[in-house]
Amino acid sequence: MQLKPAELASHLAARRLAPIYLVHGEEALVALEAAQAIRDAARAAGFAEREVLTVEPGFKWAELAASGQAISLFAEQKLIELRIPTGKPGTEGGDALQQYAAGAPAENVLLVQCPKLEKVQQQSKWFAALEGAGVAVACPLVGRAELPGWISERLARQQQRLAPDALDYLCARVEGNLLAAKQEIDKLALLHPPGELDLAALTEAVANVARYDVxxxxxxxxxxxxxxxxxxxxxxxxxxxxxxxxxxxxxxxxxxxxxxxxxxxxxxxxxxxxxxxxxxxxxxxxxxxxxxxxxxxxxxxxxxxxxxxxxxxxxxxxxxxxxxxxxxxxxxxxxxxxxxxxxxxx
The missing domain is CATH 1.20.272.10 (Zinc Finger, Delta Prime; domain 3)
Structure with missing residues (x-):
């Protein structure tokens, strides 16, 4: 199953957690937030224990199977995070991921985190196995064309919206820097009540936090x-x-x-x-x-x-x-x- 980042929140709120989540993409902020949303949902659902595995030189893939089968003394349900910084598990890793997906234990949730995956990786057997047994969330770059929608969606969460010229101004200001966009949006929630904000309110909010601004x-x-x-x-x-x-x-x-x-x-x-x-x-x-x-x-x-x-x-x-x-x-x-x-x- 594939989900867009914007669809993840409703998925997590509306149904029982999937046994596997694969979060991948080059938009770091979106990927980090997606992973955190899954962690929060797992914790709320009773997955009290969390184990983190990082695939680096010397990593033994048998650890993944062992983590999935291990019985904890402290919690019945466990969140296992598997981080693959290169996005390339290799032959042994691909086999291990397929085997895990084939028999994913119901008492665990596996969260796999990867950077941007190329087409050949998304067509691999291990990717298909994870996607088939769980949920894949792709986090591509938020470009100029997508930025107004991304900002508007974030503002809607805090019951705010920007007038068209204010939205254009903010997009121009933060284009290529999604973290800066998030900071500006968070700032607006602190400085202004719900409702529509015009360009004057937006520029005033910016001026309130920066003494000097390029x-x-x-x-x-x-x-x-x-x-x-x-x-x-x-x-x-x-x-x-x-x-x-x-x-x-x-x-x-x-x-x-x-x-x-x-x-x-x-x-x-x-x-x-x-x-x-x-x-x-x-x-x-x-x-x-x-x-x-x-x-x-x-x-x-x-x-x-x-x-x-x-x-x-x-x-x-x-x-x-x-x-x-x-x-x-x-x-x-x-x-x-x-x-x-x-x-x-x-």
């Missing part, structure tokens, strides 16, 4: 707030933030400004350009003034400067990274436009 650099850059930028850079440096992350945030904003500006100059739809370049919330209101203030040539020169800073950060260029980051920001501030402001052009 994501705010782009907002200050677009606003042309030189003093705020300097303070933020100084604060991030004092907090030990990695300069390459600061550089990435700044360069990402400069690229967005360049793309939106060039698209606007060619008659493109501004709202569509904002969506394509992940420009959200109040920043949209400030973008037209920023684009009027900055020339395409300035933005291209700033990206070239960013490439130089990248070499410094990697130790192959000359200069001090934080000083150059400040110079990069200041060259895009209104004070640098002493000769007058012109519309975006190449």
């Amino acid at each position: 994501w705010g650099l782009g907002e200050a850059l677009v606003a042309g707030d030189a003093a705020r930028l300097a303070r933020m850079l100084d604060g991030l440096r004092g907090e030990g933030e990695a300069p390459h992350l600061v550089l990435w945030a700044l360069a990402d904003e400069v690229r967005a400004l360049l793309r939106v500006g060039l698209g606007r100059a060619q008659g493109g739809n501004l709202q569509q350009l904002y969506r394509e370049n992940r420009v959200w919330g109040d920043k949209q209101r400030r973008y037209p003034a920023a684009l009027d203030r900055l020339k395409a040539s300035q933005l291209k020169a700033a990206l070239a400067h960013a490439a130089e800073i990248d070499r410094i950060v990697k130790g192959v260029g000359q200069g001090e990274a934080w000083e150059e980051l400040l110079k990069l920001c200041m060259r895009l501030m209104p004070a640098a436009q002493a000769m007058g402001r012109t519309s975006m052009r190449g």
Whole structure:
């Protein structure tokens, strides 16, 4: 039997535990939560004893059969966790798993944990045996397309939901980092009551926990707030933030400004350009003034400067990274436009 991670909770609540669970996939957070849900359900069902086996060099597969047959002095029911870090049990292990599945004892639950399994492994006899005797839960990566649904489902558990623009903003902020998404969602449960949250509530929640935030650099850059930028850079440096992350945030904003500006100059739809370049919330209101203030040539020169800073950060260029980051920001501030402001052009 196969289940998606989102289906596991209802399965565990609605029926007697299966004798075998196989959790596999490369989305570590989802796999960890699935395994923990199975542990919790087993404990609630009376499986008071837990034994952990890890397949590593020297592991003897006879231990699995022995664990399944051993009678505990302390509990009638036992949860056995078998961790296979490589996802490859080998010939001996495959045979041992098939034998266990063929006669899985009712007084035990076996939880097998593997990383991402390739197609050939999912077509193996041992995988089919475990799946046939129990439940397989695949935990693939949560990509950009799946992220809104994943976030919305998690928010629904705490009786919250995000307005469309707030959901887009959060997805852009945490894309590729599911742990960060979980932390933001947990934070919203603590700071806001049930119901719909708008973009202002979301950004306020973020600001409440972070004194300095690399994501705010782009907002200050677009606003042309030189003093705020300097303070933020100084604060991030004092907090030990990695300069390459600061550089990435700044360069990402400069690229967005360049793309939106060039698209606007060619008659493109501004709202569509904002969506394509992940420009959200109040920043949209400030973008037209920023684009009027900055020339395409300035933005291209700033990206070239960013490439130089990248070499410094990697130790192959000359200069001090934080000083150059400040110079990069200041060259895009209104004070640098002493000769007058012109519309975006190449």
